[in-house]
Amino acid sequence: xxxxxxxxxxxxxxxxxxxxxxxxxxxxxxxxxxxxxxxxxxxxxxxxxxxxxxxxxxxxxxxxxxxxxxxxxxxxxxxxxxxxxxxxxxxxxxxxxxxxxxxxxxxxxxxxxxxxxxxxxxxxxxxxxxxxxxxxxxxxxxxxxxxxxxxxxxxxxxxxxxxxxx
Amino acid sequence: xxxxxxxxxxxxxxxxxxxxxxxxxxxxxxxxxxxxxxxxxxxxxxxxxxxxxxxxxxxxxxxxxxxxxxxxxxxxxxxxxxxxxxxxxxxxxxxxxxxxxxxxxxxxxxxxxxxxxxxxxxxxxxxxxxxxxxxxxxxxxxxxxxxxxxxxxxxxxxxxxxxxxx
DNA sequence: TGTATTGCGGATAAAATATATCCGGAATAA
DNA sequence: TTATTCCGGATATATTTTATCCGCAATACA
Numbered sequence: 001x002x003x004x005x006x007x008x009x010x011x012x013x014x015x016x017x018x019x020x021x022x023x024x025x026x027x028x029x030x031x032x033x034x035x036x037x038x039x040x041x042x043x044x045x046x047x048x049x050x051x052x053x054x055x056x057x058x059x060x061x062x063x064x065x066x067x068x069x070x071x072x073x074x075x076x077x078x079x080x081x082x083x084x085x086x087x088x089x090x091x092x093x094x095x096x097x098x099x100x101x102x103x104x105x106x107x108x109x110x111x112x113x114x115x116x117x118x119x120x121x122x123x124x125x126x127x128x129x130x131x132x133x134x135x136x137x138x139x140x141x142x143x144x145x146x147x148x149x150x151x152x153x154x155x156x157x158x159x160x161x162x163x164x165x166x
Numbered sequence: 167x168x169x170x171x172x173x174x175x176x177x178x179x180x181x182x183x184x185x186x187x188x189x190x191x192x193x194x195x196x197x198x199x200x201x202x203x204x205x206x207x208x209x210x211x212x213x214x215x216x217x218x219x220x221x222x223x224x225x226x227x228x229x230x231x232x233x234x235x236x237x238x239x240x241x242x243x244x245x246x247x248x249x250x251x252x253x254x255x256x257x258x259x260x261x262x263x264x265x266x267x268x269x270x271x272x273x274x275x276x277x278x279x280x281x282x283x284x285x286x287x288x289x290x291x292x293x294x295x296x297x298x299x300x301x302x303x304x305x306x307x308x309x310x311x312x313x314x315x316x317x318x319x320x321x322x323x324x325x326x327x328x329x330x331x332x
Numbered sequence: 333t334g335t336a337t338t339g340c341g342g343a344t345a346a347a348a349t350a351t352a353t354c355c356g357g358a359a360t361a362a
Numbered sequence: 363t364t365a366t367t368c369c370g371g372a373t374a375t376a377t378t379t380t381a382t383c384c385g386c387a388a389t390a391c392a
Contacts, residue, residue, distance in 0.1 A: 001169045002349090003256045003284070004379065011280045012261045027338065036264025041381050047340065060389025061337045076283055090169045095178045096307070098202025101319045103311065113306035114177045117242055118169070121294035128287035140279035141262070145269065153267045162338095164389085168378090170350060193367065207352050213369065226360025227366045328367095330360090 006045040006083045009037050011137065013046065014079055017055060018071040018138045019153070020161055025064030030160040045083055052082030058164040066164075071138060077129035090118035172211040172249045175203050177303065179212065180245055183221060184237040184304045185319070186327055191230030196326040211249055218248030224330040232330075237304060243295035256284035 013031050020026065028046050032039035046065055049055045056068040067074065092115035096103045111119070142150065179197050186192065194212050198205035212231055215221045222234040233240065258281035262269045277285070308316065 001167070001250045001255065002379095003167045005257070005259060006380085008256070008259060008261060008280065015280075029338085034265045034267065035261050036268065037261065038381065040383075043339080044381085050339080057339055058389080059337085059339045059387075060391095061335095062390065063338050063388085065339090076280070076287075084167045089167065090174070091171070093171060093174060095174060095201050095203065099200045101200065101315060101322050102202065103315065107310050107312060107315065109310070113303045114174065114181075114242070116306075117295065117298045117303070121242075121291050124294045125287045125291040128290045129283065132283045137279045137283070140282075144273050144275070146273060149267060149269065149273065156267050168350095172351085195367090204352065206354075209368080210352085216368085223368055224360080225358075225366085225368045226362095227364095228361065229359085229367050231368090 001089070003080075004084060006041070006048070007080050009035060009042055010045045010049055010079050010083045011076060013042070013065075014049065014054065014067070014071075014074060014134055015137050015141060016157075017065060017067050018134050019157060020066060023066075023163065024161045025058055025062075025066040025164050026157075026161055027064040031065065034156065034160075048083045049079070052078070054078055054082055060164070062162040063164050064162045067134075071134040074134040075130045076132040076134075076137070077126055079134075080129055088119060089122055090115060167255070169246075170250060172207070172214070173246050175201060175208055176211045176215055176245050176249045177242060179208070179231075180215065180220065180233070180237075180240060180300055181303050181307060182323075183231060183233050184300050185323060186232055189232075189329065190327040191224055191228075191232040191330050192323075192327055193230040197231065200322065200326075214249045215245070218244070220244055220248055226330075228328040229330050230328045233300075237300040240300040241296045242298040242300075242303070243292055245300075246295055254285060255288055256281060 012035050016031060016034060017026060026034075028043045029039050031046070032042040035042070046055065046057070050057045050065070053068055054074055055065045057063070057065055092111060094108070094112075096108065096112050097105075110116070145153075178201050182197060182200060183192060192200075194209045195205050197212070198208040201208070212221065212223070216223045216231070219234055220240055221231045223229070223231055258277060260274070260278075262274065262278050263271075276282070311319075
């Protein structure tokens, strides 16, 4: 019961895209290089973000990825759901219906209490992640970075960012 | 990123044990039969509950499992942590340290914002499950059960429960 | 029109985890 | 002593995660 690392990569990648000047983009390979992760697998996570409408992909020579909407409108839950899926963590197999004393269908109108409790707890989890906008992650990262590193990041972006047609 | 079914089984098993008269127990095989799940694998989950101090195991002829403490003092989180482990769902691999613009150790005093946000969300999840005592699950289950089924369950327990020495 | 670039989706494979079974041994009551 | 019951480890299978590769489509530019 662990979260895949694709979520972590996608979150970091989204934070980097939030640093781009409006209208600019970053190719997937460059993004993977910046984060120091395998490009082929990172590409899969970026595709998931694209399918979910979090980033916009532009094919072709000066193409790449950019945020599909403002960073303030992208939450950590959006990213998690895009990569990991939005389905419930707890899967009820209706154990109550099993065995010598199993419940009849008539006795099972809704989800059992155990499933209901897990789904409620997952809603708390989801809400907590939904309350974290991408802007917060970017701002927090900027706070601990030295001025020297910020400059190097800016230079790297200038060097690798592309300018796709609108 | 899914919860194993062992958690579901352990929760149901604990709820059954809560129905036992004080001082009585149920062998693991009987419990598995009652829930209609594979006995050998159910045994693993019961061992986990035992290691976590949620149930007490009694070996020998009239042995079996019983709750180690009152049902009101056992939460759904206790059961989940016992079976699935209490470690974090999100595992930070310190991506911020990677790549051409990776942060220096001095710039990483605490966990990064992404990891912190996930850990905070997981705390909400944990707290929600910790707020659900076993008594609540038992009471909820009793509400939807017919009188006829409750009687059958009582008879089944009378037939299979054992009376270990204190 | 051609060519280089870039993302998309599917096929594939290796590694890790979840699911499941079995067995020898220890503990226990009768 | 015997039958029972739990414990822990070894093992096997299935599923998921992690990762790579390739052909194709889209795009910009010469």
